[in-house]
Amino acid sequence: MAANAGSNQRRFIAFILATGFVALALYVFYHWLEPSLRDYLSARMTGRPVTEDNLLKIPKLILWSLLAFLGVRALNTILFDFVFRIRRGFEAPTLVRNVFSLIAFTVLFVLIFNRIYTEINLGALFTTSAIFGVIIGLALQDTLGNFFAGISLHADRPFQVGDVIVVGQQKHTGVVESITWRAIKIRTFQNHIVLVSNSLAAREAIEVAPRDNLNARLVVFSTIYTDSPAKTIHVVREAVRDADNVSDKITPIVRVRGLGDSSIDWEIKYWLDDYAKYNDTDALVRQRVWYALRRNGLTFAFPTRTVHLERSVPLRPITAEDQIADRLSAVDIFSPLSTDELRQLAKATAGHVFAPGETLIRAGEEGSSMFVVHSGRVAVQVADRAGPRTVAVLTEGNFFGEMALFTGAPRTANVVAMEETEVLEIGHDAMKHIFDTNPSLAESISWTIAERQADLAKGSAESAQTSLHETAGLLASIKRFFGLH
């Protein structure tokens, strides 16, 4: 800041000195030099086509042009350094300043020229000189191309100083430092300067991450297949969201981007407060992921190949058999079963894991198995005019899907996982086996079904009461369905 102020002061002093000098030169020229030079020249140049008057006009033109140049610079500084910056809040683009200076100076120069050389028509001189035009055109082909591309860039305003851009086939990436009449100057993340000519930038695609925009980044990582996706999402999202420079305006998204040969491939999408620091933030995010996975017993994937030997045994339960037997013993309808029967039932169950929001059962479908919630929670939902209505939330040890299994009717409701949920599936055959040895089971199940049916009916138009009569009807149909006596 101080260095800047110092250099401004020096520039100001230099400007005052230069202006003073030119003004003094003009004064001296008009008052002293001109009369004596005129006498001197007129004595030597009699009879020549070039008169002394024309020669004397050259220094005048030079001195006045210098004064005009200084005046334009002063005006430029006042307009853009003070007025523009105060009113718009940011520095005026160099190109605009240069174009302003160029036009102002040209206008002043033409005025001065016309004042001094009243007999020469400058406009006609330019317009009639075709060769002059061709020469200028050819010589300035590239420069003019850049110049006009620069003007169109400014008119378009696709980006501003301070934005991060990726430009050109070489994918130059960096923060825009200035846009001049010739090139865009960007500072790369290695602190190098890259100059991309305006005409090239106008031809190529430019990717812009505006400074005042919530720009996002994608960071990828992989975990092994046995890690739970729901847990991974939760753990990683929480770890990333409070990292430095990760915007708290939008919660980061963690999602599966692919199922690889040896890993579940993830991507984290997060939004940055300051996009220009994305390299550091990406690195921090990866670091957070490492710690979060480590803390939560999740594992980064490494190249592995799992050989699955197919066995004729159907689905293996996810959870160990005695754990399943324990869970089943806690289910009220299975309380009459002996330890052996529970073990047998456990053997015949299959465990399934569902992600939050996944539908386990759809209303109206056929169903020939029931489920016990081993871990997690599910919602039982029926479709209403206003949308899905939750009639019950079932947690560990609760069962569902028994209605279709025992009555043969279609599923009465949707069942949706509310969080990561593991369920144990019990099929028709396993149940029939148990009914054979425990006839009382059919009765307790028919009570549950009747109650649930009543619950379902409560929400709909025709209300129903659970009655002994109905339960008896259900019991009969269960027995019929399972071929029991």
Ligand code: CMP
């Ligand atoms: P089923 O009809 O086979 O499929 C949907 C399941 O949702 C149903 O069996 C029951 O297990 C369950 N269900 C229906 N209504 C209720 C309720 N009111 N309370 C608890 N569970 C229910």
